[in-house]
Amino acid sequence: MxxxxxxxxxxxxxxxxxxxxxRVLSGIADEIGGASSLCVGxxxxxxGLPDHAAALSVILDNLPVQVGDLSAVGHRVVHGGSDLTxxxxxxxxxxxxxxxxxxxxxxxxxxxxxxxxxxTALVPEVPQVACFDTAFxxxxxxxxxxxxxxxxxxxxxxxxxxxxxxxxAGLVASVRHATGTPLPTRLLALHLGNGVSLCAIHEGxxxxxxxxxxxxxxxxxxxxxxxxxxxxxxxLVEEDGIDATSGLLNHESGLRGLSGGVSDxxxxxxxxxxxxxxxxxxxxxxxxxxxxxxxxxxxxVDAIAFTGGIGENGSDIRQRILAALDWxxxxxxxxxxxxxxxxISLCDAAIPVWIIPADEERQIARHVSEVLAA
Numbered sequence: 001m002x003x004x005x006x007x008x009x010x011x012x013x014x015x016x017x018x019x020x021x022x023r024v025l026s027g028i029a030d031e032i033g034g035a036s037s038l039c040v041g042x043x044x045x046x047x048g049l050p051d052h053a054a055a056l057s058v059i060l061d062n063l064p065v066q067v068g069d070l071s072a073v074g075h076r077v078v079h080g081g082s083d084l085t086x087x088x089x090x091x092x093x094x095x096x097x098x099x100x101x102x103x104x105x106x107x108x109x110x111x112x113x114x115x116x117x118x119x120t121a122l123v124p125e126v127p128q129v130a131c132f133d134t135a136f137x138x139x140x141x142x143x144x145x146x147x148x149x150x151x152x153x154x155x156x157x158x159x160x161x162x163x164x165x166x167x168x169a170g171l172v173a174s175v176r177h178a179t180g181t182p183l184p185t186r187l188l189a190l191h192l193g194n195g196v197s198l199c200a201i202h203e204g205x206x207x208x209x210x211x212x213x214x215x216x217x218x219x220x221x222x223x224x225x226x227x228x229x230x231x232x233x234x235x236l237v238e239e240d241g242i243d244a245t246s247g248l249l250n251h252e253s254g255l256r257g258l259s260g261g262v263s264d265x266x267x268x269x270x271x272x273x274x275x276x277x278x279x280x281x282x283x284x285x286x287x288x289x290x291x292x293x294x295x296x297x298x299x300x301v302d303a304i305a306f307t308g309g310i311g312e313n314g315s316d317i318r319q320r321i322l323a324a325l326d327w328x329x330x331x332x333x334x335x336x337x338x339x340x341x342x343x344i345s346l347c348d349a350a351i352p353v354w355i356i357p358a359d360e361e362r363q364i365a366r367h368v369s370e371v372l373a374a
Contacts, residue, residue, distance in 0.1 A: 001065050002368050004361045005056075006076040007111040010034070012055050015361040016063060019071070021369065025064065026361065029055035038062065052114050060122070072127040073119055074368035076166060076360065077112040079105035080132030081157065087135065087367035090116055090128040098130060104157060104214075129368045136165030139205040144297065147213075162209030164191045168199045170363030171307055171356050178342055178356050184302035188294050190287065191358065192317065193308035194222035194263070198287065200294040208297035210290050216250055219290060220283045222263040225253035227286070255279045265310050265317065284317060288324035295328065301351060304330050306344075307358045315340065322353065 001024065006013040010033065015026040027040040029049055036049035040062050049055040060067045075090075081101040088094055095116060102109040116128055137145075145160040147153075168189055175183045187201040196219040200208040210218035220226045228249070236245040248257075256263040258279035259271075265283070268276045295301045304325070310317055315337050322332045329350025337344040345353035 001070050002365045003063070003067075003070050003073045004076075004364045004368075005059075005073060005115050006361065006364075007052060007056075007108075007115045009107045009111060012052065012059060012115065013361070014059050015365070016065075017362070017365040019369075021362060021365050023362065027059070027062075029059055052111055053118055056115055056118050067119075068123050068126065070123075070126050072129060072368050072372055074129045074131055074364040075112055075116055076133060076364055077130045078108035078133045078163070079161070080130075080134050081161075082159070084130070084132050085135050085138035087129055087131045087371050089371060090120075090130050094130060095120075104161070127372065129364075129371045131166060131364045131367045133163050133165045134161045136169045137162030137199075137206045137209050140207055140209065144208050158213060160209070160212040161214075162197070162199070162206065163211045163215045164195065164197045164199070164209075165206070166360040166363050167191050167307060167358045168201065168206060170359050170366075171305055172201060172204050173363065173366060174356055174359070175305070175354075179352075179354055181352070184352075186295075186298045186300055186302045188291060188301050188304045190291070190304070190306050190311055190321070191308040192287070192306065192311035192314065193358075195224070196221045196226075196283075196287070196308075196310075198290055198294050200297040202298040208294055210294070219286050220258070220279075221254040222265075223251045223254045223256045225249045225257070255283060258282055265314060269314075269316060280317070280320075284320040284324070288321050291321070291325055301328055304351060304353045305356050306354070307356050309358075312355055312357055313340065318344065318355075 002017045004015045010031055012029045016024040018024055025041055029038050030036065032049045032052055032055050037044055037046050038058055047058060049058065077098055079101045081104055084097055098109060098113050119128060147159060149158060171189055172183060183204055185203055189199045189201055191197050195215055197209055197211045199206050216224045218226050254263065255268060259268055259275045262268050262276065268280050306312065306318055318337055319332060322330050330353050331346045331349040333344055333346045340355060342354055343352060344355060
């Protein structure tokens with residue numbers, strides 16, 4: 001059995017896979033440090049989880065196997081920096097590099113590392129594999145990742161990294177099974193959820209991503225600002241302070257900022273207000289506009305794939321985005337789109353359009369299996 005852990009700032013998602021990578025169970029320890037609960041499958045119970053260590057212990061106690069009998073544990077680690085660019089066994093050296101990269105992802109890497117350390121203490125004999133959300137974008141060319149700043153600034157880690165890499169890697173691995181067709185040479189992938197990014201995938205490898213140094217950049221998201229001029233940020237910092245500005249750009253902007261407090265796309269679509277309509281229009285405009293940028297990065301497009309919560313379930317959002325991309329040959333089948341079918345383009349469309357469910361946990365399990373086999 002392979003245990004997959006995804007430790008966030010206030011939760012730990014987990015899933016258990018057998019050797020054929022079939023999911024045995026999944027769950028989440030949520031609202032750690034607050035009104036916490038544990039969900040295993042469909043069974044949810046309120047339980048006191050004061051910190052991540054306590055949450056991990058409860059998760060391990062609720063597994064159908066003893067932790068020492070696991071073949072391996074796979075961890076989602078948000079940031080691998082510029083040196084950890086592929087899934088790898090956790091060694092003392094790798095552990096130190098994850099810690100060193102915590103400055104790049106201060107809300108995530110420390111929690112990822114805490115789970116690794118706790119398991120190392122409990123079951124040092126069980127292999128652990130770190131899978132990095134930034135790694136898929138390590139194939140981006142230098143012109144795509146380097147900001148136009150002096151080399152000494154770049155040397156401090158100030159560059160584009162890109163995120164949602166595990167989602168995109170899983171999408172690439174799933175295309176043939178999901179669609180019955182080979183992986184296209186030039187695939188535009190749209191990960192649309194509370195976090196939003198686009199990725200240009202050429203021959204299975206990322207060549208461009210809308211996210212940059214952090215997940216706050218790029219597109220309009222649930223609460224993150226996306227694209228904003230650096231001088232505007234400097235003014236906000238000068239007038240409001242760094243903490244307030246950080247909170248604004250990460251937690252009070254995006255759909256929430258535009259709509260006056262609503263970050264959930266379903267709620268916005270149900271609201272008949274000018275602010276809600278504008279927030280949705282802003283979201284779709286910037287996705288379509290940056291989609292053109294991703295197409296340029298790979299010299300065109302051969303297929304488009306939607307993934308993520310909004311990408312998989314938002315038929316109206318997909319329709320609006322594809323209407324703006326009709327020039328590229330992505331002609332929507334309205335009925336298939338309403339049914340959330342795998343193929344939502346017309347049969348004679350120049351560019352096929354697909355819905356491929358995100359499954360980051362399975363991709364982590366796949367990475368773990370590959371690392372162990374190697």
